[in-house]
Amino acid sequence: MKRLFLMLLTLYLLPVHAGPVPDMAPDKVGPSSYVIHGPLGRPSPENHGFMNNPGFVITNSGVVVIDPGGSLQIGEMVLRQIKKITSKPVIAVFNTHIHGDHWLGNQAIRIAYPEVPIYGHKKLIERVAAGEGETWRQTMLRLTDGATEGTKVVGPNKSVEGNQEVLIDGTRFNLIYEAKAHSDTDVMIEVPAEGLLFLGDNVLSGRLGQMTHGTFKGGIRAIDLAMKSKVKQFVPGHGTTGDRSILETYRRYLVLVRDGVAKLMDDGVEDFEMKPIIRNSLVDYTTWVSFEHEFGRHISLAYLEVEAEMF
Numbered sequence: 001m002k003r004l005f006l007m008l009l010t011l012y013l014l015p016v017h018a019g020p021v022p023d024m025a026p027d028k029v030g031p032s033s034y035v036i037h038g039p040l041g042r043p044s045p046e047n048h049g050f051m052n053n054p055g056f057v058i059t060n061s062g063v064v065v066i067d068p069g070g071s072l073q074i075g076e077m078v079l080r081q082i083k084k085i086t087s088k089p090v091i092a093v094f095n096t097h098i099h100g101d102h103w104l105g106n107q108a109i110r111i112a113y114p115e116v117p118i119y120g121h122k123k124l125i126e127r128v129a130a131g132e133g134e135t136w137r138q139t140m141l142r143l144t145d146g147a148t149e150g151t152k153v154v155g156p157n158k159s160v161e162g163n164q165e166v167l168i169d170g171t172r173f174n175l176i177y178e179a180k181a182h183s184d185t186d187v188m189i190e191v192p193a194e195g196l197l198f199l200g201d202n203v204l205s206g207r208l209g210q211m212t213h214g215t216f217k218g219g220i221r222a223i224d225l226a227m228k229s230k231v232k233q234f235v236p237g238h239g240t241t242g243d244r245s246i247l248e249t250y251r252r253y254l255v256l257v258r259d260g261v262a263k264l265m266d267d268g269v270e271d272f273e274m275k276p277i278i279r280n281s282l283v284d285y286t287t288w289v290s291f292e293h294e295f296g297r298h299i300s301l302a303y304l305e306v307e308a309e310m311f
Contacts, residue, residue, distance in 0.1 A: 018149040021048045021077040026085065029233050029241050030194030032058040036081055037240055040207045040289040043070065043101060043143040052102050054078045055198055055235055057191055059169040062091030066189060066198050067237075068105030070140050071148035075108025089113060092168050095120040095156050096200030097186040098127050098213070100136025102237065106154040119166065120156030121177065124185040128155035162187050176229075178202070181222035182237075183213035188222070190229055197226060198235045203250045205239025207289040211301050216258035223251040249284075256281050261302040271303045 026034035035055045043049040048071070055066040056078070063082055068075045082090070090113050095103035106118055127133075133153035140148045160166065162177020174190040182201045189198040201209050202222040211219070226234070227247055235241045236250075260278040269277070275296055285291060 018073060018147050021050055021071075021073045023077060023080060024050075026056075026081050027241065029055075029235065030057070030191070030196045033191065033194040033196050034058075034081075034085065035235055035241055036078060038069070038238065040238060042290065042293070043140055045145040045147055047144075048073060048147045049101065049140045049144045050074045050077070052238060053235055053241075054105070056082055056090075057171065057194060057196075058086050058088060059091070059171045061169055062088050064092045064094070064168055064171070064173070065090055065109060066094045066235075067096050067102040067200070068093060068109055070101035070104045070136075071144075072105065072107045072151040073148065075105025078105060079108055079112055090116055092116065093118040093156075094173070094187070094189055094198075095124060096189065096198065096237065097121070097183050098124050098132055098136075099183070099201065100133065100140060102200070103155070104133075104137060104140060104148070104151050104153070106156075107152050110154045117158045118154070118156040119158040119160050121162055121185045121187050122159040125156050125159055127185065128153065160187065176222075176225050178218050178222035178225060180215045180218035182209070182211070182219055186214075186222065188226055190231060192231065194233075195231045196233045196235065197229050197231045199226060199237060199247075201237035202226070203234070203236045203247055205236045205242060205246045205250065207238045208253075208285070208291050208294040208298070209238065210294060211298055215305055216254050216302050217305065219254050220251060220258075223247050223254075253282065253285055257298050258302045258306070261299060262306045265303070265306055271300065274303070275299050 024036050026036045029035050035053050037053055038051045039047045041051050054069050057064045068078045090109055093109055133155050137151055137153055162175050164175050166173045176188040186200045186202050234246055264274050
């Protein structure tokens, strides 16, 4: 019966879909770890919706994937890159948070490995079940003009709480969680044996991301937690893997926006007057991808956050 169920599941997941995503070679970031650094940008027909940083860690007998991307096609591309490096099977997947550009690629892995466990925070699993996964699927389809056609929602099936250890095939994955950072679903994944910490979208490098589901204070707290790690390499959700300086740089942005808004509120400055003033303190970030798209929203969200703390 179980075998029949897996066969039916595989048939359901097999799609008629759009063309493949061009291969992108992984960068080695640890003794047995790799990251495919996606382009910096928003989902588009040109990038096929690929703009995150899928990673994978090769263990004794298998491969653990972190955030396999935002579509079936991206997940297939990730699997092709893994197979160029190792013949070992995928034995586990981690999804760092609810935003579908990071996890809709689960489908490709589930097709190739029907019994693979997919780990995600319990709130992520709840959100997918409540329909946010389908919302993200539709969003990716719309923003890419159909380049993600055929993608189906395959969310995590292994719930984690965060701030816990998950042992997979002899390799330890330490989960770090702040309840209201970039979202309330974000889990950072430390792999001590690899000297590596996957940050999810709690930290970005060279690109600004949305803060709609999070808080500036929580984002700062999450980065402070990450900075306690003794690892040397940090993988942002978007942007190039680097040292501790990428944490410091993104933290500084969050602090400048939040504290800037708080000070101007104290000075009696209206919210619509804040943007050009705070922008002057952010010259190091104005060339970041999506700065113009996200900066104004960040001011508004920080204003609401600070205002709420007054009551």
